Amino acid sequence: MVRGILADVEPQKVQSTLVGRLGELDRLLAVLRAAAEGTAGVALVGGDAGIGKTRLVTELAERARAEGFAVLVGQCAELGDALPYLPLADALRDVRGELRAALDARPVLGRLLPGGTDAGPESASALTQQQLFGSVLGFLSAQPVLLILEDLHWADQSTRDLVVFLSRMLQGERVCLVGTYRTDDIHRRHPLRRVLAELKRLPSVTSVELSPLDRGEMADYVALLGGTDARMIDEVVDRAEGNPFYAEELLEAATEGCAMTDGLASLLLSRSELLSESAQRVLRGAAVAGRKADHDLLREASGLDELAFEEAMREIVSRGLIRPSGEYGYAFRHALLQEAVYTDLLPGERTRLHAEFARLLTARNASAAELAHHYLAAHDLAGALAASVEAGRRAERLGAPAEAHRHFERALGLWERVADAERLTGTDHTRLALRTAAAAADMGDNHRAVAHVRALPPSAEACERLAYYLYDAGQETEALEIAQAAVEAAPEGPLLGRALATFARTVFWTERHAEAEPLAGRALEVARAAGARDAEKSALIMLASCAEFDGDRDRAEELFAQVAAEESGDLAMDLRGLFHYTRIQFERGAMAEAAATADRGIRLAAETGLSWSTYGTDLRFLRFLIHYTAGEWEQARAAGFGRRVGTIPEAILSSFALFVEVAMGVPEVDERLAWLRPFWRDSLVAYMSRGLAAEHALWRGEPERALDHVTAVLGVLEPSDTGSIRIAAIGLWALAELGRADGADRLLDRARSAARTGMGREGTAWLLRAEAEWHRVHGRLDAGAWRAVAEAFDYGFVYEVARSRWRLAEALLAAGDRAAALEEWEQAVKTAESLGARPLGDSLAALGRRARFGPVRRSEPEPAGPDRTAALTGREREVLALVADGLPNREIGERLFIAPKTVSVHVSNILGKLGVASRTQAVAAARRAGLL
Incomplete structure (x- = not known):
């Protein structure tokens, strides 16, 4: 029975039915329905060329529109690895309505659109990429969206990185992301291969592989295409081998009287050879232009006058080889057509056509990346060099460091082969090499950045950058030596300030640590004198870090306050300063001040699209902890940290939510812990999620399990890690519940050895709790110890004060002070109820029953007048x-x-x-x- 069509065919030939793909469509619709209900999802649709990927996602798009989704479709092209974010830019072209307002509110996305300015900071592509990724995530959250990115096998690295980012970060948004790719193009070393393997392991990703249609489905399909002769249908079905596009071409060839050759490329060329000479000339020009071509550009490249060109295009379109696309252009009906025609060009013919397109595109001020492609294919090295450098600059400003590096590295390779290279590019070889190294570092390849700088003649600037990259690459010893050489060679001015700050950074964690503070102090003086704001802030952060390391938290806070006092224009440095200032205020217990600073940083990150940058994320983590500490749990839960995780950074993000979820005893805890369990090898994930799993077990009356968690966490933490104090206290709680004293002294010693001067008020309070729990292990309910704990947490940590009062009430009852116990108990009950801390509330209720306290005496809220x-x-x-x-x-x-x-x-x-x-x-x- 005919159930539908799969192939990418002309709409007038077959309307909207699908043949043989209902199972695959149902899987895609399941992802779409989940997105509609607030669980974002990703689908990857793979299959051979012509197997019908586009037809399938087109059907999905029609269903999505009917369900109220905005549908955005972007297509990669053969130039995709040179043009950053090409499919995203393509998808954003026709945005309308509510999404348009969301797009206009994010200027960094506007740079991708035709006519959008690419003006931006020079050499800031890594940060700009974080801005762009965050902006895309925010943009997609505006309303239900189906985003389809086709032909990912041609995608540039930055687009691949964006797909990975969205696949990991989309959680509660009403977004469905679909990507298509050719399986027959994904060879062993194809860059998409690793990405696909990584994505398919994610729980949010659904993989759909399209296999050839069976014989019955193919016969139905050919009949729908117009095949009427049973013998011809059988022959087409035999030759097509389940590929709908091949079947369509075979049927067209038979209808037009062409021989049905064995190879698809030969078949496609045999059909094109039926065209007139002028039409074939236009078709060859279109193949050089790419999958899509502008009307005027293609006409000029063909050399035909307007009437002759239109007649040739009408002939090509009528045969279904090319179709109108957009308002003023054309597109090959299938990429295989374009590839076949392009491959058949003679070498000289191909070079001439590329040179012609380069000339025409230069006059139109076209994309530098596209120009570089045509100049290289035309063997015009001077044009390729100039265009490659400009393409690299534009890629930087668009936040595409991988593409910037590719263009700059190509330019370096051409440099010695082109006369007057400096005049053509507007830069010199050293500056270009440093820029290439910066792009490599921005895309996370510090080893390649090191290689680029090592190839330069030694200079103060090269040494400073080399030291910086070596340090980031983990080669600290060599970094220190080269940083010192940079300081010795640098003249007075901004360069010396940066060199001193880098030198201070390299010595900070070495046996020469004592040199860090004077170096940072000198860097601050030089930077201020030279007006180098980036070096000044870097020096201030180093000085603050030195002060904090030495236990002088007041001095550290004063210096961090200077860093955060005003925006410098260096967003990364500004957010870093605001994070550290918030952190040190939080650790001092200044909740209101920390909240204000965090909100300022979060606002800055959101306004600049950097909410998902390193420090943008860290600021949101910290704001969550401030909400949690201050008892603002509704606001904390609104942060919406997703449970589905696939990487360690995501596991860290998800672990934060457990602080509130465990304390509230919500059902989601077990599901979140199940997702996080594979990442417990990471010390920070283990500290947070497994430490909270121990608390969760204790609330459920499973102290043995809690003790297992505690032992495991302490095994991955460094003995000097102050986080050990809290974990040891939880372990002592478990021992007290078990009535066992073995191991208690070891846990208390671990807590005491991790304590250090200036560790903050929370660390001090947890150490006091460990001491009080140790007494409880030994059967002593020490009211004085528990009162000290409650007072230590009473700097604004609402929940921990209530938990401490719970134990204090127990100790006071044991001491016979019933009135004081009742007062502490009532205050703890009131806090537990207001927070929704059910496990604590249940424990307090049990204590109240044992003590026969009766109902809680608390005033009703004042009626709202x-x-x-x-x-x-x-x-x-x-x-x-x-x-x-x-x-x-x-x-x-x-x-x-x-x-x-x-x-x-x-x-x-x-x-x-x-x-x-x-x-x-x-x-x-x-x-x-x-x-x-």
């Missing part, structure tokens, strides 16, 4: 009504078409305006006031 309710905005009243219905933030956001984080902000405002501490109290107060 007219003056309070009047302060609520219309949107806040809408949110409150949905809160009353019991909806979580995500569902409220979907109902009101706003982000969950925005809902969280509204809920916080409602609680503040009504003067209550929880959502339940807000609903009760609103009902009494007649709001609901």
Whole structure:
């Protein structure tokens, strides 16, 4: 039975039916439906050329539009590895409606569009790439989106990196990303091969491989194409071997009276040979232009007048070889057609046509990458050199370091073969080599960056950069020697400031550590005198790091404050400074100040598209911890750290959510821990997620399991790591529950040995808890010890104060001070209820039953009077009504078409305006006031 068509065919030949692909379509629709419900997904569709990948995703796109998705389609081309983000730029061309506003709000994406400016900071491609990736993620979150990227086997490295980034970062967004690729093009060393292997291991990725159609499906398909003669249909089916595109070409050839040759390329060429001479000339020119070609460009390259050209194009289009595409262009109906015609060109003919396109494109101020391609193919080395350097510069500004490196490295290879290279490129060989090295470092290849700089004659600037890259490549000893040579060779001015800062960086963790502070101090003086803001901030951060290392946290905070005081224009340095300033404020216990600094950094990262950069992410982590510490758990949970993880950085991100989830005892904990378990070999993941798994086990009455987690975590942490203090305290808690003292002294010694001067208030409080738990292991409920713990955490750590009061109430009861115990217990119960800390609340309830405390004596929230309710905005009243219905933030956001984080902000405002501490109290107060 005919069920549909697969091949990429002309719409007038076969309408919208599909043959033999319902199973594959159902798998894609499952990903789309999950995205509609708030679980983003990725699908990779592979198959041989002509097997019908485009037809399948076109059907998916039609279904997606019917479901209210915005559909964006971008296509890679043979020049894709030279043109950064080509499919993304293609997909963004026709953005409309709500997505258009989201696009216009992100200038870095506008640079990809026709007419968009590529003006940006020089040599900042790594940071610009982070901006672009973050901007794409934010843009896609604006509404339900199906993004289709076709022919990924031709994609540039930056596009491949973007696909990997989106596949990992998309979690709760209503986004479905689909990529297609040719399996017959993915040879063993193809750059997409490794990416596909990596992506297919991710839980969010669905792989769909298209196999040839069976004989019955092929017969149905050929009949739909118009085949009526049974003998001809059988012959086409036999020769096509399940490939729909090949079947269509065979049928066309038979209809036109051509011989049905065995090879597809021969078949395609035999059809093109039926064209007139002028039409064949145009077709050859179109093949050199690529998969798509502009009308005017193609006409000029053909050498025909307007009427002759139009007649030739009409003949080509009528035979289905090329079709109109866009408003002023044409595209080959299938890439295989273009490849066959291009491969058949004679060498001289190919060179001449490329030279002609280079000339015409130069007059049109076309893409430098495209020009470089045509100049190289035309053997015009001077033109290729100039175009390659310009293409590298543009790739830098677009945030495509891999493509920038490729173009610059090609230019270096041409340099000695071109006369007057400096005049043609506007740079010298040294500057070009340093720029090539910077692009290599930006794309994460410090070893290649080192190789580029080593090839240069020694100079102060080359030595400073070489030392910097060597240090990042893990070659610290050689980096130190070369950094010292850079300082000795550098003249007074910005270069000396940078060289001194790099030298201080290389000695910081060596036996010459004592030299770091004076070097950084001198770097600061020189940088300020020279007005080198980047070197000045780098020197300030080094000085602050030295002060913190030496235990002088006040001095460190003062220096970090100077770094964060004003924006320098160097976004990476600004975000780094704001992160460290937030961190040291947080560790001092200054919650409000830390929150303000973190919010400033997060705002800067969001405005510049750097929310997912290293320090943008770290600032959001830190803000989560501030919310958690301050008891603002609704806001903390609104951060939405995904549970599905595939890499260590994602596991670190996901682990943060456990702080609140374990404390609240939510069902999601077990699912998150299951995802994180494979990454427990990483010390930071183990410290957070496995340490919290130990707490989770203790709340569930499984102290033996908790102790296993503690032992494992301490095994991967360095003995000097202050995180050991908290883990040791949890281990002592487990021993106390087991009634075992063996190992208690060892755990307490581990906590004490990890303590150091200036470790911050939280570290000090956890050390006191370890001491108090040690007494509990030995059967002593020391009220003084637990009071000290509660007071140590009382710098703003709401939850830990409540947990400490729980133990303090136990100790006071054991000491016979029932009144004081009741007071501590009531305060702990009130906090546990307001936070939604169910495990702690259950433990407090059990203690209350044992002590026969009875109901908690606490005042009811003050009813919301007219003056309070009047302060609520219309949107806040809408949110409150949905809160009353019991909806979580995500569902409220979907109902009101706003982000969950925005809902969280509204809920916080409602609680503040009504003067209550929880959502339940807000609903009760609103009902009494007649709001609901």
